Amino acid sequence: MSNPTQAGHEAPTLxxxxxxxxxxxxxDNRGGPRLRAVDSVSxxxxxxxxxxxxxxxxxxxxxxxxxxxxxxxxxPSRVDxxxxxxxxxxxxxxxxxxxxDERALRAIRGREIAxxxxxxxxxxxxxxxxxxxxxxxxxxxxxxxxxQAREIAIAAMDEVGITSPRQRLDQYPHQFSGGMRQxxxxxxxxxxxxxxxxxxxxxxxxxxTIQAQxxxxxxxxxxxxxxxxxxxxxxxxxxxxxxxxxxxxYAGRVVEYARVDAIFAxxxxxxxxxxxxxxxRPGSRASRLATIREVMDDRGAMRVETAGGSATxxxxxxxAPAGVTGSQELGTDYALVEANPGHWVGVWRSxxxxxxxxxxxxxxxxxxxxxxxx
Amino acid sequence: MRAASLKIQxxxxxxxxxxxxxxxxxxxxxxxxxxxxxxxxxxxxxxxSRARANPLTHSIAGVIGIVVLxxxxxxxxxxxxxxxxxxxxxxxxxxxxxxxxxADARTPPMWWGAGPRRVPADSVASSPSSGVSSESxxxxxxxxxxxxxIRLLTGGGVSLTIxxxxxxxxxxxxxxxxxxxxFMGGRVDAVMMRIxxxxxxxxxxxxxxxxxxxxxxxxxxxxxxxxxxxxxxxxRSSGLLDPAARAALESQAIAAVPPRQVSPTGRTLLDxxxxxxxxxxxxxxxxxxxxxxxxxxxxxxxxxxSARAIGASRRRIILVHLLPNLVGPIxxxxxxxxxxxxxxxxxxxxxxxxxxxxxxxxGNLAAEGLPELNPFQSHWWLLLFPCLALGVTLLALxxxxxxxxxxxxxxxxxx
Numbered sequence: 001m002s003n004p005t006q007a008g009h010e011a012p013t014l015x016x017x018x019x020x021x022x023x024x025x026x027x028d029n030r031g032g033p034r035l036r037a038v039d040s041v042s043x044x045x046x047x048x049x050x051x052x053x054x055x056x057x058x059x060x061x062x063x064x065x066x067x068x069x070x071x072x073x074x075x076p077s078r079v080d081x082x083x084x085x086x087x088x089x090x091x092x093x094x095x096x097x098x099x100x101d102e103r104a105l106r107a108i109r110g111r112e113i114a115x116x117x118x119x120x121x122x123x124x125x126x127x128x129x130x131x132x133x134x135x136x137x138x139x140x141x142x143x144x145x146x147x148q149a150r151e152i153a154i155a156a157m158d159e160v161g162i163t164s165p166r167q168r169l170d171q172y173p174h175q176f177s178g179g180m181r182q183x184x185x186x187x188x189x190x191x192x193x194x195x196x197x198x199x200x201x202x203x204x205x206x207x208x209t210i211q212a213q214x215x216x217x218x219x220x221x222x223x224x225x226x227x228x229x230x231x232x233x234x235x236x237x238x239x240x241x242x243x244x245x246x247x248x249x250y251a252g253r254v255v256e257y258a259r260v261d262a263i264f265a266x267x268x269x270x271x272x273x274x275x276x277x278x279x280x281r282p283g284s285r286a287s288r289l290a291t292i293r294e295v296m297d298d299r300g301a302m303r304v305e306t307a308g309g310s311a312t313x314x315x316x317x318x319x320a321p322a323g324v325t326g327s328q329e330l331g332t333d334y335a336l337v338e339a340n341p342g343h344w345v346g347v348w349r350s351x352x353x354x355x356x357x358x359x360x361x362x363x364x365x366x367x368x369x370x371x372x373x374x
Numbered sequence: 375m376r377a378a379s380l381k382i383q384x385x386x387x388x389x390x391x392x393x394x395x396x397x398x399x400x401x402x403x404x405x406x407x408x409x410x411x412x413x414x415x416x417x418x419x420x421x422x423s424r425a426r427a428n429p430l431t432h433s434i435a436g437v438i439g440i441v442v443l444x445x446x447x448x449x450x451x452x453x454x455x456x457x458x459x460x461x462x463x464x465x466x467x468x469x470x471x472x473x474x475x476x477a478d479a480r481t482p483p484m485w486w487g488a489g490p491r492r493v494p495a496d497s498v499a500s501s502p503s504s505g506v507s508s509e510s511x512x513x514x515x516x517x518x519x520x521x522x523x524i525r526l527l528t529g530g531g532v533s534l535t536i537x538x539x540x541x542x543x544x545x546x547x548x549x550x551x552x553x554x555x556x557f558m559g560g561r562v563d564a565v566m567m568r569i570x571x572x573x574x575x576x577x578x579x580x581x582x583x584x585x586x587x588x589x590x591x592x593x594x595x596x597x598x599x600x601x602x603x604x605x606x607x608x609x610r611s612s613g614l615l616d617p618a619a620r621a622a623l624e625s626q627a628i629a630a631v632p633p634r635q636v637s638p639t640g641r642t643l644l645d646x647x648x649x650x651x652x653x654x655x656x657x658x659x660x661x662x663x664x665x666x667x668x669x670x671x672x673x674x675x676x677x678x679x680s681a682r683a684i685g686a687s688r689r690r691i692i693l694v695h696l697l698p699n700l701v702g703p704i705x706x707x708x709x710x711x712x713x714x715x716x717x718x719x720x721x722x723x724x725x726x727x728x729x730x731x732x733x734x735x736x737g738n739l740a741a742e743g744l745p746e747l748n749p750f751q752s753h754w755w756l757l758l759f760p761c762l763a764l765g766v767t768l769l770a771l772x773x774x775x776x777x778x779x780x781x782x783x784x785x786x787x788x789x
Binding site: 069071106107108109111114115116117118119122123124125126127128136137140141185188189190235 | 642675676679680681682683684685686687694695698699701
């Protein structure tokens, strides 16, 4: 904990599971220019690590996750640039999900990358028992008999903390409460032992106590399965509780990428600071909270000191400062630079400000060290 | 008071229930002190699951419909082997429904005493060979002396079978069409639905007649093979032939491509198949629209996306995830399509383009009965009973359909 900058310097001890580089996704917009929902997004996911993607509604969090599974129909969507590389396991080579065909993608969905959704109330098919739905996920990817799949499903339900799974297996989704349904979704996602879990606002529809339980469950499963979790949320409380690495997004781009303690202790991008300023604090006497707009309107606060000199924090509503020549269209007006080791900030790209290495934080070692120390 | 609070305590937070009733908070639970209650209750989480309402016995009208329908269907369908069985008549084997003596023509129902018998009693006695005695004319006889009861039973069997089969066909086509259209969406959906719109716009009867005629001509060619024979000749002749050579070639052609031998029963079945296709082929439109609408809303639900997220293919999502969710509307519309199909069949038969005589159906029985109703002498039974049978069956089927709809379609449940 004493030296957060150290983590970035450590030679990566792990191989990343999923590497997203310079991803850009746009949507058809009838009669208008294509809408760029995600632009120049790079993230690196390591086993046993939770990457939280934070941002307000419409910032591209979900599109990023859905694109990582190639679940957005095309058209209207299109991957304009970038790669999503799923690391090979054993003898298999690395595969770029952007170029794979539908058949190969189906083999990956659920098997290598699983996803849980925001709405546990409607994410389960109402006409099948939960057991049938979990076993379907198993039987799609493993050559298991009905009886074997059932045993795997029972084990999975037991693992996610559903009591008397043998009885619950034959019940229908409407017989489960919201939190229990989310547990079923997690059991379904984990039944095939995937390496990556994309959790798209898994706790938004749940009340706070259940939310804490589900987050604890995801955190413990992450450790026991060496899962790489992407946790999409707009709740900084959830981030603080469950994340290792945080990726803050705005308008489809990454504005800050760092370890969770660095994000909370020394936010570098004014937008991150604004997000944090919006959180009500118990005991605070302030009668009103700062708005994002107020914070961002302070142009003086946009200066970001980086190792290579100073830069201006990227913010789409501001005019590009002098010296920025790139086009917004191509994403060349923006760069994600390492302000200090292991801490990336989105800035305007100009002379002297060039993108360095892509965000790549393996924080597992450092986290374990802090946990033991703490 | 105690009994009521006991129940509330079991179902909600125990410590708060007494407050609700204005009682002093107490540490002991109401369970300890409450006298054995007359009203039994059980912890909600331990309650056995409630049986689902049977869609068929949900409404009184539905039950009545079921009973009436079961009686009619059972008597018509179970008697088919007997009514279709052959009897000896004039040295030939003919089906029982077609057996009758001209002498027995237009006999009124046996319980209808008032009607004048056109045929003297002695002539009836002299011709007992029909196998259908005049004493058994429970519902009278027709212009050819055939028992109306037997013809009604046969006709009912034919009408019900065709109605059910055509409804099944239209449900299958409509469901498949609607699901594909709704699931594919976009341009495919637009084109498929415009086709439905066009078919909707055409007069229904015209469409059925067109389909029936088209299928009929295909069938005629299948049996006579005239087209293939002409092609056979064309293959072997170049330019003009003299009449003699042409005749020789034609006789060769008949030997090479003979007309298909189709037994009368086979021919009847083929005709019924044509009728089936004509009715089924036009009555799926509503079904397709309903199913498309359902699929459009269902495919937006997150469980479809979560099915894709576990790696299910498109076909699997349609068949395994969406279809079971459509059982409700499919059942409801199927139940309402059956009477419609039966009516269509009878209507076509009434017009003379459906079931072809001598095979009876309720429609052509009514058609035969209509001219019998005249101011001079009305043989009313020949029109009344076919219409009555048809009307009662349709009413019963509609009752059943409404009953099914009420129990499966909550939005249209009775107010």
